[in-house]
Amino acid sequence: MSKSYARHLNANAIFHRIRLEPNISQRDIVARTGIDKSVVSSIINSFDELGLVIRAPVSGPNRPGRPVEGLTISPDSGLTVGVQIEAKRIGYVVAALDGIPLLSKVQPFDGQFFSVADLVRKGVAEVMEECSRKGRILGIGVSLPGLVTDAGVLLHAPVLGWRDVPARDAFSDVFEVPVFVGNDGTGAAMAEHMFGECVDVDDFIYLFSGSGVGGALFLKGEIYQGASGLAGELGHIKVVPQGRFCTCGSSGCLSPYLAESGLAEEIGRLSGDHPVSFEQILQRARAGDYVVRSVLDNAGGMLGIAVSSVINTFNPPMVCLGGDMANAEEFMRPAMERELQRLAHPSMSAQTRIIFSRLSTLNPYLGGVALALDGVTGLDSPHVLPKSRA
Amino acid sequence: MSKSYARHLNANAIFHRIRLEPNISQRDIVARTGIDKSVVSSIINSFDELGLVIRAPVSGPNRPGRPVEGLTISPDSGLTVGVQIEAKRIGYVVAALDGIPLLSKVQPFDGQFFSVADLVRKGVAEVMEECSRKGRILGIGVSLPGLVTDAGVLLHAPVLGWRDVPARDAFSDVFEVPVFVGNDGTGAAMAEHMFGECVDVDDFIYLFSGSGVGGALFLKGEIYQGASGLAGELGHIKVVPQGRFCTCGSSGCLSPYLAESGLAEEIGRLSGDHPVSFEQILQRARAGDYVVRSVLDNAGGMLGIAVSSVINTFNPPMVCLGGDMANAEEFMRPAMERELQRLAHPSMSAQTRIIFSRLSTLNPYLGGVALALDGVTGLDSPHVLPKSRA
Incomplete structure (x- = not known):
């Protein structure tokens, strides 16, 4: 396994441990994930610099003695948008880093590749406009119905008739924020593992x-x-x-x-x-x-x-x-x-x-959110987030 | 992944790197396997104590300067015996740690579980008697045609009509040396990865x-x-x-x-x-x-x-x-x-x-040898080898 991929996996494991157990201490993260202490510390520093987590002293009846520093996902850290491309429609979900959907919307789609990036650009602008909660977009995840290579090329999307289209590049070109693309099955499975x-x-x-x-x-x-x-x-x-x-x-x-x-x-x-x-x-x-x-x-x-x-x-x-x-x-x-x-x-x-899946019946478009979160909280380069708080 | 399983995988990776590249240095092992330097050093010390490897200075035209310590599998370290249980016969192979078969033999089998351990005990004694190269048996691997659990229980071997038999215990009881049991497909795949x-x-x-x-x-x-x-x-x-x-x-x-x-x-x-x-x-x-x-x-x-x-x-x-x-x-x-x-x-x-597979056509019973080697060179407890040289 490459070091950067190991770091991606570790960063995601740490992020979701914090998400699932608010106020968790670094020591407990080490114990629960089995990740090396110095790696946990370095990744949490990165999250902190990006404004993704909040550090706050935690004390209480079950925690005698000196308060320990607990970690929580920052509610103001920003938003992700999940986009799901299907044969006849495009689904959108806006969610914060906790994965809870704030707004979802469906748009009809004529299945043309040449116009899809522009359509999605407008769709994302619309849902962000309609969403009552405001904040920077940390990442956009686009879930695609076909074979997507590691390099972001969509080899074949049978239901759309697309072959060998440079999906990641096409979507990245119309957004200022990081875009992560992936297979719809992969995105949906990641959503089940994160939220389901x-x-x-x-x-x-x-x-x-x-x-x-x-x-x-x-x-x-x-x-x-x-x-x-x-x-x-x-x-x-x-x-x-x-x-x-x-x-x-x-x-x-x-x-x-x-x-x-x-x-x-x-x-x-x-x-x-x-x-x-x-x-x-x-x-x-x-x-x-x-x-x-x-x-x-x-x-x-x-x-x-x-x-x-x-x-x-x-x-x-x-x-x-x-x-x-x-x-x-x-x-x-x-x-x-x-x-x-x-x-x-x-x-x-x-x-x-x-x-x-209950998640599928309740929130069908979380696959894109999962792809976006995976990229953002996996600290993936080249999609490095701006090093300043929102 | 548990620490003991990680150590098992690392030990096997290091052993086979030495096997495939005789006279390799510790530094090169670290570089090729990506395993931490201190872990490599500790595992090689264990191999050395068990008499599995030889350390010798290596120098030559491509290695100017001070000779580096190179590692090689000891030719005298001992032998493994692979046993393959099939519907109507039992196959045996004796091999040294390099996996090259020294002798193989087939014995008819009536498919009765109650007598199989005793039959295999005699079969192993026979092949060791017939084998011209002598040495201690480091481990015996028994390859079984059915579902074998982590705990060494054979849940179901359809071609034999066996169900829920304690395979590892049955074979371990008749041998003084460590016995490793496994599914035949698993053993054969491990053999392909080691030797094929x-x-x-x-x-x-x-x-x-x-x-x-x-x-x-x-x-x-x-x-x-x-x-x-x-x-x-x-x-x-x-x-x-x-x-x-x-x-x-x-x-x-x-x-x-x-x-x-x-x-x-x-x-x-x-x-x-x-x-x-x-x-x-x-x-x-x-x-x-x-x-x-x-x-x-x-x-x-x-x-x-x-x-x-x-x-x-x-x-x-x-x-x-x-x-x-x-x-x-x-x-x-x-x-x-x-x-x-x-x-x-x-x-x-x-x-x-x-x-x-060419290996299958040349050496059909190496699956058991692979199971034995995997256990021996994976330094698996409780099958710890005696801490003395042969």
């Missing part, structure tokens, strides 16, 4: 569905990247040999059975009434439409096949299912469980907790 | 076929374990929904399409002539038997489906295919490549090198 049910879970496999199906491998406390940052494309696990064509160019992947477009197409063929959104699909399922329910049941079964392979491969303590499917748990979980019962190795399956 | 084509490859996915199909995830320089050491069961990736029954109790896994028994059964059904071993299958394929060739071709296709999912999941720089299939490359590779072309994501597939 995977806080303090060091190993989990994340899958989500939306306009596409993606995922991430969170192993030993960090996102596993693979050869060039593309690992975790769990929407392209094979579930049916010679099966449906997939946007990736292949066939038989999980994605065409679980993504919104695949579900809508099947429902349209079977009922003659093609839904235009996942919300419509859900409404019809809740109203008792048996065609829609059977299509969601089938999708749940396909999900169960893929999750069985994931369990047999990773022996994971947790699998987290987010995005659209998190809202359809009642219609998909029974078939998924049935396939797990049939297909996953019982010794391993017994050790895996499978959850549908 | 994956030396210095920090990320690779390993699959092997034999009486069963197994694998291992080698990620960021170490075996990824999962929740309880069971990760890497790649023989149970799903390739055909509602497909063949598998020994794991499920159906549609890769294993029944690729393991010896599945191949033999299909060949028997199609030709009326049931092969009794993988060697027979290979002989018939080489002789031009078109039924056998088509069955191997089909198995290659199934392998390609599974490897496609592996590529899309891990974005691995390397996939290594070992065991029986390494000997059948000519009959399986074309169909595997065809499926990869159809099914793996091109952006990721282009970054993955797929090799059939």
